[in-house]
Amino acid sequence: MNFETLRLTFAGEVATLTIISKKGSMGPQFWTEVPEALAQLGAARVLIVRGQELFSAGLDIRSSAQSIGAALGNVELFRAQVAPMHVAFESVAELPIPVIAAVHGWCIGAGLELISACDIRLCSQEARFSLPEVRLGIAADLGGLQRLPGIIGQGWTRQLALTAEPITAATAERIGLVTEVLPTPDELFARADALAQHLVSLPAKALEGTKRVLNTELPHIQSMMQAVDWNAEHMSADVLTAALKK
Numbered sequence: 042m043n044f045e046t047l048r049l050t051f052a053g054e055v056a057t058l059t060i061i062s063k064k065g066s067m068g069p070q071f072w073t074e075v076p077e078a079l080a081q082l083g084a085a086r087v088l089i090v091r092g093q094e095l096f097s098a099g100l101d102i103r104s105s106a107q108s109i110g111a112a113l114g115n116v117e118l119f120r121a122q123v124a125p126m127h128v129a130f131e132s133v134a135e136l137p138i139p140v141i142a143a144v145h146g147w148c149i150g151a152g153l154e155l156i157s158a159c160d161i162r163l164c165s166q167e168a169r170f171s172l173p174e175v176r177l178g179i180a181a182d183l184g185g186l187q188r189l190p191g192i193i194g195q196g197w198t199r200q201l202a203l204t205a206e207p208i209t210a211a212t213a214e215r216i217g218l219v220t221e222v223l224p225t226p227d228e229l230f231a232r233a234d235a236l237a238q239h240l241v242s243l244p245a246k247a248l249e250g251t252k253r254v255l256n257t258e259l260p261h262i263q264s265m266m267q268a269v270d271w272n273a274e275h276m277s278a279d280v281l282t283a284a285l286k287k
Contacts, residue, residue: 044061044074044077044078045062045070045074046060046061046062046067046068046070046071046074047059047060047061047074047078048061049078049082051085052234053241054084054085054086054087054241055085055086055087055088055089055234055237055238055241056082056085056087056088056089057088057089057090057091058078058079058088058089058091059091059092059093060090060091060092060093060096060097061093063094064094064095064097064098064147065092065093065094065095065096065097065098065152066097066098066099066100066101067097067100067101067126067151067152068100068101068104068105069104069105069108069125071129072125072126072128072129073125073129075130075132075133076128076129076132079132079133079136082136082138085138086138086240086241086245086248087138087139087140087141087237087240087241088136088138088139088140088141089140089141089142089233089234089237090133090140090141090142090143090155090156090159091142091143091144091145091230091233092144092145092146094146095145095146095147095148096142096143096144096145096146096147096152096168097147097148097152097155098147098149098150098152099149099150099152099153099173100151102177108122109122123182123183126151126183127183127184130154130155130158130183130184131158131184133155133158133159134158134184134188135256136252137249137252137253138245138248138249138252139160139161139237139240139248139252140158140160140161141159141160141161141162141163141233141236141237141240142155142156142159142161142162142163143163143164143229143230143232143233144156144162144163144164144165144168144170144219145164145165145167145168145226145229146167146168146169146226147168147169147171148164148168148169148170148171149170149171149172149173150171150172150173150174150181153170153171153172153185153189153201154172154181154183154184154185154188155183157184157185157188157189157192158184158188160252161220161236162218162219162220163219163220163221163222163223163229163232163233163236164210164213164214164219164221164222164223164229165210165222165223165224165225165226165228165229166211166222166224166225167210168210168213168219168222169207169208169209169210170201170207170208170213170218171201171205171206171207171208172202172205173205174202175202175203175204175205176205180202181202185202186198186202189201189202189218192217193216193217193218194216194217197216197218210222246275247275249275250268250271250272250275253267253271254267254268254271
């Protein structure tokens with residue numbers, strides 16, 4: 042399947058989804074193409090999400106302004122306009138396989154909300170992150186305000202969302218938004234590929250179960266028992282035997 046805003050490629054069991062629209066902007070076509078692309082993952086064990094000239098400049102205001110503007114003042118119509126955006130990012134978050142975000146250049150607004158739906162976030166040294174929605178007179182509404190507190194805490198989420206000020210790669214690493222900063226984009230993408238290959242070497246069901254538990258909001262004891270139940274159903278005797286031999 043060919044896409045206008047995305048390119049989906051495969052290297053063995055690793056899939057890479059590249060945002061190819063100009064400046065990684067997210068217009069109406071992008072929101073419909075993300076779920077379509079994810080439906081093509083097949084037997085992929087890991088997904089890498091990255092940009093082309095940069096990661097993403099966020100929502101394409103120019104191409105979206107007319108439809109969103111027509112819905113202003115009408116809550117139900119506005120919800121219908123935003124619904125495909127929610128579906129796109131929720132479909133990333135709900136994938137049963139690990140998702141690695143590899144960020145270079147700017148990661149703005151909806152781009153930052155996208156990487157908050159990923160499992161592991163890496164970036165290159167020149168990367169910059171911003172949640173500028175308040176400058177546009179709106180609140181970020183694509184999941185970032187809900188996911189970011191669990192990643193970087195309430196303090197830094199509020200700093201980003203209320204001030205609209207960008208942060209550097211070094212700050213992103215310090216606050217836990219990314220776990221690694223690589224010197225150059227090429228080194229970033231090589232590291233993302235290497236990490237993906239490492240994940241492919243691990244038991245698929247163990248990764249899926251771990252993601253399921255992490256993604257489910259349950260009280261402490263119930264969450265632990267969810268992990269226990271998953272292990273009871275999916276633990277492989279072969280994997281256990283191999284681990285004992287190491």
